[in-house]
Amino acid sequence: xxxALIASPFLDGHLLLKPGARAGARIPATHxxxxxxATTAGSALPTWAAQTAADTWxxxxxxxxxxxxxxxxxxxxYGYCRAxxxxxxxxxxxxxxxxxxxxxxxxxxxxxxxxxxxxxxxAGVLWLQITGGEPTLDADFHDAYxxxxxxxxxxxxxxxxxxxxxxxxxxxxxxxxPYRLVVSMYGASEDAFDTLTQxxxxxxxxxxxxxxxxxxxxxxxxxxxxxxxNAAEADAMxxxxxxxxxxxxxxxxxxxxxxxxxxxxxxxxxxxxxxxxPFAGCNAGHTFFHADPHAKVSICKVGRDDQIDLMAEGxxxxxxxxxxxxxxxxxxxxxxxxxxxxxxxxxxxxxxxxQEAKAPLHSYCQHxxxxxxx
Numbered sequence: 001x002x003x004a005l006i007a008s009p010f011l012d013g014h015l016l017l018k019p020g021a022r023a024g025a026r027i028p029a030t031h032x033x034x035x036x037x038a039t040t041a042g043s044a045l046p047t048w049a050a051q052t053a054a055d056t057w058x059x060x061x062x063x064x065x066x067x068x069x070x071x072x073x074x075x076x077x078y079g080y081c082r083a084x085x086x087x088x089x090x091x092x093x094x095x096x097x098x099x100x101x102x103x104x105x106x107x108x109x110x111x112x113x114x115x116x117x118x119x120x121x122x123a124g125v126l127w128l129q130i131t132g133g134e135p136t137l138d139a140d141f142h143d144a145y146x147x148x149x150x151x152x153x154x155x156x157x158x159x160x161x162x163x164x165x166x167x168x169x170x171x172x173x174x175x176x177x178p179y180r181l182v183v184s185m186y187g188a189s190e191d192a193f194d195t196l197t198q199x200x201x202x203x204x205x206x207x208x209x210x211x212x213x214x215x216x217x218x219x220x221x222x223x224x225x226x227x228x229x230n231a232a233e234a235d236a237m238x239x240x241x242x243x244x245x246x247x248x249x250x251x252x253x254x255x256x257x258x259x260x261x262x263x264x265x266x267x268x269x270x271x272x273x274x275x276x277x278p279f280a281g282c283n284a285g286h287t288f289f290h291a292d293p294h295a296k297v298s299i300c301k302v303g304r305d306d307q308i309d310l311m312a313e314g315x316x317x318x319x320x321x322x323x324x325x326x327x328x329x330x331x332x333x334x335x336x337x338x339x340x341x342x343x344x345x346x347x348x349x350x351x352x353x354x355q356e357a358k359a360p361l362h363s364y365c366q367h368x369x370x371x372x373x374x
Contacts, residue, residue: 002175002176003019003068003069003070003071003152004018004019004053004059004061004069004070005017005018005049005053005061005069005070005071006018006019006070006071006072006073006126006152006154007027007032007035007036007070007071007072007073008072008073008126008152009032009073009075009076009124010081010126011081011287013026013029014026014027014028014029014031014032015027015126016031016049016052016053016056016070017126017154018053018056018057018059019149019154019176019177019179020177020178020179020219021056021057021177021179022179022180022219023056023057024056025052025056027052031046031048031049032072034046035049035066035070035072036072038066038067039066039067039070039072040067042065042066042067043065043066044063044064044065044066045061045062045063045064045065045066045069045070046066047062049061049066049070050062050063050064071152073121073124073126073152075124076122076123076124078122078123078124078315078318078319079124079286079287080120080123080124080125080287080288080289080318081124081125081126081127081287081288082125082126082127082128082129082287082288083120083123083125083127083128083129083288083289083290083291084128084129084130084131084288084290084291084300084301085116085120085128085129085130085131085290085291086131086132086133086135086290086291086292086293086301087107087113087130087131087132087133087135087138087140087141087144087293088105088106088107088132088133088135088137088138088293089102089103089104089105089106089107089132089133089293090103090104090105090106090132090133090134090137090138091103091132091133091134091137091160092134092137092160092162092163092199092205093134093160093162093197093198093199093202094197094198094199095186095196095197095198096196096198096227096229096263096264096266096267097196097225097227097254097264097267097268098257098264099254099255099256099257099258099264099301100133100257100258101257101258101259101261101263103132103133105133105137106293106294107138107293107294108293108294108295108311110140110143112295112311113140113143113144113147114147115295115311116291116295116310116311117144117147117148117151118151119310119314119315119318120148120153120291121151121152121153122315123289123315123318125153126152126153126154127153127154127156127179128148128153128154128155128156129155129156129157129158130144130145130148130155130156130157130158131157131158132158132159134159134160134162134163135157135158135159136157136159136163136164136166136169137163142168142169142172145157145172145176146172146176149176150176154179155178155179156178156179156180156181156182157178157180157181157182158182158184159181159182159183159184160183160184160186160197160202160206161181161183161184161185161205161206161209161210161213162202162205162206162208162209163205163209164181164183164209164210164212164213164218165208165209165211165212165213170212170213170216170218173216173218174216177219178218178219179219180219180220180221181213181218181219181220181221182220182221182223183206183209183210183213183220183221183222183223184222184223184225185206185222185223185224185225185237185240185241185248186202186206186225186227186230187203187229187230187233187237188230188233188236188237188239188240189203189233189236190203190204192229192230192232192233193206193230195229195230196225196227196229196230196267210244214244220244220246220247221246221247221248221249222237222241222244222246222247222248222249223248223249223251224237224238224241224248224249224250224251225250225251226250226251226252226269226272227254227267227268227269228267228268228269228270229267231269231271231272234250234269234272238250252268252269252272252273252274253268253273253274253276253363254267254268255302255350255353255354256353256354256356256357256359257353257357258301258302258304258353259356260352260353260355260356260357261357262357262358262359265357265359265363273363275345276345276346276364277345278342278343278344278345279344279345279346279347282300282347284299284300284303284325284347285299285300285303285321285322285324285325285326285328286321286322286325288300289318289321290304291310292304292307294309294311295309295310295311296308296309296310297309297310297317297318297321299321299324299325299328299349300349302347302349302350302353303325303328303347303348303349303350304349305324305328305349306324306327306328308320308321308324328348328349329347329348329349330348331344331348332348335348335351338367340366340367343366344365344366345364345365345366346364346365350364351364351365
């Protein structure tokens with residue numbers, strides 16, 4: 001079933017959304033309940049809902065039945081609204097800065113992928129990021145994407161863009177619009193791009209994918225990744241994104257691998273490193289969670305200690321995640337009692353990775369500023 005709208009609880013309120021659209025509308029609980037009743041009873045879409053669709057997205061839904069037009073997400077007692085999922089770590093690039101120390105092609109079978117997505121839906125996940133590796137390489141990507149979309153999730157795909165020209169992917173995204181496609185950019189020339197990704201032909205694949213996505217009108221955001229291999233092209237990469245009329249963000253500060261390896265730090269461009277803003281807290285583990293390719297759930301991509309096996313424990317395993325998050329965020333391992341912890345630049349799980357990588361103190365901690373001459 002292809003729905004035009006999604007009505008869903010979200011944190012302490014309710015939203016009316018259009019798949020593939022950035023804009024949304026907050027609706028009162030009474031309107032949400034009215035949509036639930038209309039879809040159950042098989043009655044017409046309420047006038048206010050049709051008017052909201054016209055005002056917000058410029059679409060005419062007047063006179064349509066609620067059932068089949070709006071997918072109403074059920075309330076969840078678990079309180080999660082966002083999640084990310086590494087569907088597979090396999091990748092066709094070998095980027096020097098990658099936070100994954102290894103990228104094996106392995107993960108859940110189809111039936112368990114469905115079970116994981118069902119758990120996410122029941123947990124309340126409305127926004128889901130599917131990532132990798134290169135997620136579109138997974139054998140079940142198309143079916144998993146479509147299943148999550150039909151479950152009423154707003155989908156973001158993090159990709160290197162090299163496969164976006166494939167007709168089956170373009171058809172999938174046309175018929176089931178994503179919320180956003182986040183495409184990483186590793187250079188403005190073939191030499192720099194292929195050098196950083198360590199794959200000959202990577203630049204040509206990227207350009208072919210982006211050109212196809214532009215022609216199809218897909219909602220792209222460009223992540224401009226600046227390292228020592230492409231530092232001379234930082235401005236040119238941003239200019240290309242602007243020429244394409246895509247939103248773009250620059251990423252210059254690499255992080256250690258999830259196992260605490262320092263290899264990605266060696267790829268950094270020293271001239272482009274930025275001072276991080278103080279860490280102001282996050283909702284990791286409380287309203288957000290991350291799942292790896294085998295449905296091992298953690299508070300986020302960084303804090304992977306004490307993972308919960310959702311295939312073994314089921315959805316009730318998520319009830320332990322909040323306590324895990326609170327414990328992982330405590331300042332321990334050399335950070336306890338720090339007088340500067342109120343303005344710390346990174347969360348405790350990320351600081352742990354930097355410490356394991358034996359990274360220079362100034363790269364993640366204020367105590368290193370003086371020794372770095374800052």
